[in-house]
Amino acid sequence: MQTFLKISIFAVIALLGYTLFANVGIPQVRPAPPPAEEETIGAMSMDQYIVLGKKIFEGKGTCTLCHNPVLGGRAPNLVNMHNTSEERLKDPRYKGKAKTGEEYLRESMMNPSAYVVAGFGKAWTNDTESPMPQISGPAVGLKPAEINAVIAHLQTKDGGKATVPLPTGADAAPAPAAAEAAAPPAPAKTAEEALGKYACGACHKIGAFAGAVGPDLTKIGAKRDESYLRRAILDPNADIAQGFPAGVMPQDFGNKMTAKELEMLVKFLKAQKG
Ligand code: HEC
Ligand code: HEC
Structure with missing residues (x-):
């Protein structure tokens, strides 16, 4: 009888703890629905297309995780890119395939190591390898x-x-992906999915990803x-991993993740023992 009582009390406390944690510990903020432009990627004017590009740059593209003057110096500031993109092609170090500024910008995203801006390469690679993730790859997954x-x-x-063509043909048909983008992102079903959803792999070596901005997490569980x-996920500045800058890892995962996503990630990281 006593044991039963103890177990019940423990269960109630555990349950309460979990509920409090789920509802208070990490506030569940629903992201605002994305703007209407994203629902109709076809049939848009260049002005609307440019606005969409800005929103992707600041949101789903995860570009401002690194290209962010507030962080200071982690990545180039991307100013005057209409000129800079053409100047890069004249640099004797340039060995990529682009012939125009537009092609340079596309190559920078699809194949970041084709040309590495001086001083911004991965440590010890003498500016031959870019720490920037491939934007069409699994970490970010932008479509053409x-x-x-x-x-x-x-x-x-x-x-x-702007010299890019407006989307036509297959791109112009309201893609199923556009409807998906309009709905708030669904909770990730697995830890691997959560790594992609929150772009952890853009900065960390973990799972299928090879990010190099933050620490390698493949042995963290040991x-x-x-x-x-x-x-480390909810309050990244509480402990700063040695040799890495504070304030680079996003501070708002606690507002974005569900309790379940957080716990899946913690268990997954704990299992990474090299
Ligand atoms: C994980 C950090 C990171 C993310 C995320 C990231 N970048 Fe970069 N990016 C860099 C770094 C570092 C460089 C400089 C090294 C190089 O040239 O590849 C760079 C270089 C570039 C360049 C070349 C700049 C120049 O002056 O020639 C462009 C263009 C660019 N990024 C665009 C983007 C866009 C667009 C996105 C989002 C879709 C993005 N980046 C996401 C880190 C990042
Ligand atoms: C914009 C880059 C960036 C993104 C995105 C990012 N991190 Fe980090 N992370 C860092 C940096 C830089 C550090 C080291 C500084 C610190 O400890 O805050 C770090 C530290 C960590 C640490 C502590 C490592 C240690 O050895 O103490 C963990 C765990 C971690 N990140 C997990 C994650 C997870 C999980 C995600 C996705 C939900 C994520 N990070 C997304 C940049 C990033």
């Missing part, structure tokens, strides 16, 4: 029409002219316990 929208934004934001890992 979305990449063109971002190019149009980069070309025009400081006064240049030296850190679950509470450390949970805190």
Whole structure:
């Protein structure tokens, strides 16, 4: 009888704890639905396409995780890209395939290591390898029409002219992906999915990803316990991994993740023992 009582009390406390944690510990903020432009990627004017590009740049593209003057110096500031993109082609170090500024911008996103801006390469690679993730790859997954929208934004934001074509044909049909983009993102079903959804792989080596902005997480489970890992995600500045800058890892995962996503990630990280 006593044991039963103890177990019941424990169960109630555990349940309460979990509920509090789920509802208070990480506030569940529903992201605002994305703007209407994304629902109709076809039939849009260049002005609308440029606005879409800016939104992708600041949102789903995850570009501002790194291209962000507030973070200072982690990645180039991308100013005057309509001129800069053409100047890059004249650099003797340039060995890529682009012939025009537009092609340079596309190549920068699809194959970041084709040309590495001086001083911004991965450590010890002498500017031959870029830490930037491939934007069409699994970490971010932008489609060609979305990449063109971002190019149009980069070309025009400081006064240049957009040279990309407006989306036509297959791109112009309201893609199923557009409908998906309009709904709030569904909770990830697996830890691997959550790594992609929150772009952890853009910065970390983990699972299928090879990010190089933050620490390699493939052995993290051998030296850190679950509470450390949970805190590292919810409050990245509480402990700063040695040799890495504070303030680079996003501070708002606690507002974005569901409790379940957080716990899946913590368990997944705990299992990474090299
Ligand atoms: C994980 C950090 C990171 C993310 C995320 C990222 N970049 Fe980069 N990007 C860099 C770094 C570092 C460089 C400089 C090294 C190089 O040239 O590849 C760079 C270079 C570039 C360049 C070339 C700049 C120049 O002056 O020649 C462009 C264009 C660019 N990024 C666009 C983007 C866009 C658009 C996105 C989002 C779709 C994005 N980046 C996402 C880190 C990042
Ligand atoms: C924009 C880049 C960026 C993104 C995105 C990012 N991180 Fe980080 N992360 C960092 C940096 C830089 C550090 C090291 C500084 C620190 O400890 O805050 C770090 C530290 C960590 C640590 C602590 C490592 C240690 O050895 O103490 C963990 C765990 C971690 N990140 C997990 C994640 C997970 C999980 C995600 C996705 C939900 C994520 N990060 C997304 C940049 C990033």
